[in-house]
Amino acid sequence: MGILSIFDKKKKPVLGLDVSSTSVKLLEISQQGDGYRVENYAVRPLPPNAVVEKNINDLEAVSQVVKAVVQSSRTKIKDAAVAVAGSSVITKIIEMPGDLSEDALETQISLEADQYIPYPLEEVAIDFDILGPSAKNPDQINVLLAACRRENVDIRVSMLDLADLKPKVVDVEAYTMERAFALIQEQLEDQEEQVVAIVDIGATMTTLSVLVDGKTIYTREQLFGGKQLTEEIQRRYGLSAEEAGLAKKQGGLPDDYEPEVLEPFKDAVVQQVTRSLQFFFSSSQYNDVDHIVLAGGVAALNGLAGLIEEKLGTSSTVANPFANMSVSSRVNHAALLNDAPALMIAAGLAMRSFV
Ligand SMILES: Nc1ncnc2c1ncn2[C@@H]1O[C@H](COP(=O)(O)OP(=O)(O)OP(=O)(O)O)[C@@H](O)[C@H]1O
Numbered sequence: 225m226g227i228l229s230i231f232d233k234k235k236k237p238v239l240g241l242d243v244s245s246t247s248v249k250l251l252e253i254s255q256q257g258d259g260y261r262v263e264n265y266a267v268r269p270l271p272p273n274a275v276v277e278k279n280i281n282d283l284e285a286v287s288q289v290v291k292a293v294v295q296s297s298r299t300k301i302k303d304a305a306v307a308v309a310g311s312s313v314i315t316k317i318i319e320m321p322g323d324l325s326e327d328a329l330e331t332q333i334s335l336e337a338d339q340y341i342p343y344p345l346e347e348v349a350i351d352f353d354i355l356g357p358s359a360k361n362p363d364q365i366n367v368l369l370a371a372c373r374r375e376n377v378d379i380r381v382s383m384l385d386l387a388d389l390k391p392k393v394v395d396v397e398a399y400t401m402e403r404a405f406a407l408i409q410e411q412l413e414d415q416e417e418q419v420v421a422i423v424d425i426g427a428t429m430t431t432l433s434v435l436v437d438g439k440t441i442y443t444r445e446q447l448f449g450g451k452q453l454t455e456e457i458q459r460r461y462g463l464s465a466e467e468a469g470l471a472k473k474q475g476g477l478p479d480d481y482e483p484e485v486l487e488p489f490k491d492a493v494v495q496q497v498t499r500s501l502q503f504f505f506s507s508s509q510y511n512d513v514d515h516i517v518l519a520g521g522v523a524a525l526n527g528l529a530g531l532i533e534e535k536l537g538t539s540s541t542v543a544n545p546f547a548n549m550s551v552s553s554r555v556n557h558a559a560l561l562n563d564a565p566a567l568m569i570a571a572g573l574a575m576r577s578f579v
């Protein structure tokens with residue numbers, strides 16, 4: 225049923241490719257006994273506005289960068305896993321007769337899907353996953369139906385085609401984040417019934433995911449990110465976007481940078497996290513989370529987890545999906561560790577090789 229293969233269970237090694245607003249990140253992970261090893265990691269910046277708010281605007285430019293990332297990584301794998309934004313996907317749990325074969329179920333769902341999806345069927349890609357027997361009706365099963373506008377899927381498939389890769393998996397960022405969380409869950413204390421907020425602060429978008437017992441119960445995207453800090457640095461010190469981006473990571477800015485630019489930005493991050501959590505509390509039965517995981521490039525800012533812990537009174541850590549993995553000697557270990565919090569989506573996609 226279309227190429228949206230969120231729930232495909234067949235396993236084959238795939239490259240995780242996170243195409244975000246600022247860069248393309250490639251990750252290849254292999255299984256070693258009962259652990260994992262990072263085989264390849266490469267990242268390349270995207271030209272400005274090639275991707276805006278998760279939409280691929282300039283297919284030609286993006287596929288060239290994908291190609292360049294693959295070449296620089298020297299991976300041999302051609303099958304790729306990519307993701308669409310959670311906000312472009314609708315999911316519904318529907319009831320179906322329990323005695324249908326998988327094929328019959330697929331036919332039935334494709335015939336009935338128009339009842340559940342507010343778009344013309346020819347404009348969407350759909351996929352489904354059997355959740356289990358219905359609690360209300362023992363003859364029925366619950367099926368999770370996911371639908372995404374076909375253009376979002378098609379443009380990613382074209383992007384991979386143009387980069388000489390094969391689209392193996394088109395996943396949804398929220399599921400990808402959940403899979404990546406499984407890699408860091410074991411690092412947290414007190415694992416049962418935990419309510420964990422993952423706040424992914426990228427360049428332009430902040431995505432809050434709330435997981436209970438490792439399962440996503442809530443996600444929300446907001447327009448906030450590290451680009452705001454970069455732009456402030458540009459404005460104040462007359463630097464190009466590239467120079468400002470580098471200065472942010474490597475330092476070397478005038479003395480007033482910390483008190484007058486960085487500290488206010490960190491306060492804005494704390495406010496954003498607070499506001500995102502308030503949205504969640506107001507639309508759920510929860511009024512607290514047990515732990516906050518900071519992800520995305522902005523999470524790499526020194527002292528941010530401590531500040532959030534202090535201001536919100538909730539234990540906070542910075543995501544590292546590779547903490548329990550070994551790393552191939554081909555990979556620049558220091559770069560991988562630096563970028564680790566920004567690699568949750570790429571890691572969750574690369575894990576589609578096994579789970
Ligand atoms: N060490 C660092 N210190 C401060 N900021 C950093 C650091 N590393 C990355 N950043 C910032 O993080 C942002 C990029 O993060 P990330 O790679 O998660 O974004 P993205 O996924 O490309 O963006 P989006 O999710 O919005 O599409 C940039 O604004 C970058 O300047």
Ligand SMILES: [Mg+2]
Binds near residue numbers: 244245424520569
């Ligand atoms: Mg991102």
